[in-house]
Amino acid sequence: MSVLEVRGLKKVYTTRFGGSRVQALSDVSFSVDQGEYVAIMGESGSGKTTLLNILAALDKPSGGTVLLGGRDLSGISEREIAAFRRDNLGFVFQDFNLLDTFSLQDNIFLPLVLAGKRYGEMARRLQPLAAQLGIAGILHKYPYEVSGGQKQRAAVCRALITSPQLVLADEPTGALDSRAADSLLDLFGQINRAGQTILMVTHSTKAASHAGRVLFIKDGQVFHQLYRGENTSRQMFEKISDTLTVIATGGDRRD
Template identity: 50%
Template sequence: MEVLNIKNLTKVYGSKSGGIKYTALHDINLMVEEGEFLAVMGPSGSGKTTLLNVISTIDKPTSGTVLVDGKDIAKLKEPKLSSFRREKLGFIFQNFNLLDTMTLKENIVLPLSLANVSYKTVQSRLEELSLKIGIKNVLNKYPYEVSGGQRQRAAVIRAIITEPSLILGDEPTGALDSKSAKEVLNCLDELNNNKATILMVTHDAFAASYCKRVVFIKDGKLFNEIYRGDKTRTDFYENILKILSVIGGDNSDIG
């Protein structure tokens, strides 16, 4: 079953009154099936962040459609759009986006509180996920009292506790050291093995090597895509680096 279906997506920035226009995305077609783990990569300015912004409803397409669970998200108006975003999409940001005035537990359950989910359901989901992702012992601490890896794992739980159809990651390991990054990637890998559908934008070939498929964007157009298949993660990593070298730059400066 498809979770995300992008058809002929184009995004143009600029004045409607004859000023300079910039086409960030050109006729993008992309489908993501339930249970996929997909990375989107490309050089700085390639359009990958714009693509994520459109999928996440932060921005609207100039033309084309973006369907999430069969719904054309560009046609949704408030308050239905906010409800759809809260129920169907989970977000993992590079800089955690946790509130320092709230404990990790309070940060995690906030989306469920806003959705008026019962206390019993909230506690059940929190217990299960905090044990699975390994931060149960720090739930009552504040974000500034724990490590970056623990903050990001809390952010991962917050993203998935609403049981969204699609989890979106914006450089989810970009602010982490290598050890913490591996911990978070292992969490995402385990979630995907339990049927979570994940799409993340990343500059990091190591992070992308955890995915099942990598889509490359260059100059606002789909350039290539590769599947991990039965390759080892090491072999897939090398394959990703080869594609990055073709579209410009290397793993240290792809942005």
Template identity: 60%
Template sequence: MALLKLEHVRRVFSSGKQRVEALKDISFEVDQGDYVAIMGESGAGKTTLLNIIATLDKATSGVIQLDNQDLNQLKEQDAARFRREQLGFVFQNFNLLDTFNNRDNIYLPLVLAKKSVAEMASRLAPIARQLEITDLLDRYPSEISGGQRQRVAAARALITQPKLVLADEPTGALDSHNAASLLDEFDQVNDTGQTILMVTHSAVTASYSKRVLFIKDGVIFHELFRGQQSKKVYLKKISDSLTALAGTGEEASS
């Protein structure tokens, strides 16, 4: 059974007499434990799609459900609680508070949910070990590297035990070494059953996923499944699909 389901989702923006159809007709499902990358050129609708799934925006029409809950029908106060309790976010620019140490940055969504200190500590310990940030918890974001900051951000996303982790260009601000390290951690988290939906421009980053959706002009242009393919073969198919997406090659085939 699908954890996330989108059916014929449209998003139209209006400004005076001008109408922009950012999403024309998007339908797909994400099962529990899946790891899906979304790719496409700038302006293809990736950010709009992520914002709708994150309940930061509403679809003009269509159905979007997470665990059978209709996200388009959530009232604003309910949407804020839903984001805090059901979703985890990893952003390109970390979005950590410099005035909080790393431990308190990770605790923040649980503080907002009014969890006890004991529960917060018990949740953090295994995540910190897995992400190798235990020794960094009492330091501040400004005192650690970009790769370490992104691991702290990932811990903040995971500590709420979310149904779905949304990652928006999570490796965009990292060098290749730190990007690979973070993506290895994403692999391990996904292996434990965590569902991940990630927007990325990087074919290398997308090659860590189990499935890639390519968006062009507000619709799903193409889809790739990794299956039993090696990462090298999968990466080559992703790169070929991006070439086709840009209109410089023939339509890719899976």
């Protein structure tokens, strides 16, 4: 069953006075099934950030459709979109996006507070997640009091606490040292094996090698995709590296 369906997605940006047009996405189509872990890769300017913004309902396409849980995002009113995003999408950002004036617990609770949930329900949801993510003992601390890896675990907890249909991760290891990045990638694997659908945009070959499928975006289109199958993370790393070399050297599109 598809959680996300992207069909013929196009995005054209026009300069302020209409002097030029930039085609960020030209014809992107793919789907993400329930329980999949998909990574999206591409060079700077390939269109992957534009794609992520459209999938997050932060931007609207010039053409094509995005269906999340069968619902067309373009049909959701501006009044409803914030609540829809909060209830159906979880976000993990490179820079954590935690509020320094809130404790980790209050940062995690924020989407539930905005949804009008009672404290008892919020606490019941938090307890097992905090234990799984290894942050139960630091929930009272503030973001400036903990490490980057701990901040990102809190951000992951915040993304998961609403039980979203899809977690969107934007360069989640980008601000972490190698040890914290490895720990986070292991954690993403555990979360995915528990049934959470994850879509991650990354420049990191290592991060992408942990996914079950990797989509490569080039010139606003899906250039190629790799499936993990029986490959190890090391084998995926090598396949991803080879594909990125083809992209960088101007190789032909693969189907």
